[in-house]
Amino acid sequence: MLAGRETEIRVISETIEGARRGRAGVLMLSGEPVAGSEARRIGLVDEIVSEEALLETAQVMADGYRHSGSLAMTLIKQSLAREPMTLEAIFAYEAEVQIVLGDSEDSTEAKAAFFEKRLPNFRSK
Secondary structure, X not given: OHHHHHXXXXXHHHHHHHHHHOHXXXXXXXXXXXXXXXXXXXXXXXXXXXXXXXXXXXXXXXXXXXXXXHHHHHXXXXXXXXXXXXXXXXXXXXXXXXXXXXXXXXXXXXXXXXXOOOOOOOOOO
16 A cells, blocks of 8 residues: 555656646746646646636536635645655655644544534634
């Protein structure tokens, strides 16, 4: 199981680092306009939708995030913004984050909601 997780983490790390070094990084620094198809090709966007479908697509995405704990989402955003790390540093960081999340009120709420078959009511604590 660890080998699979190691591969998954390595792919994520390499993808983030690749964006920093490649065309995506240049575009982020320059503010140069980029076509949607080019943005998708280089990994700046995941999906391209028509203007007519934009609001509905955004609402569906937001609804999916709405049920995520904001504490967990904050930590995910922070991890994505970190400088490149070695695999060992990634594992150490993950261990720290797991302790924070595991000891949180949101974690207790998530477990209770799961067993009670209801949506969680996260409070970012």
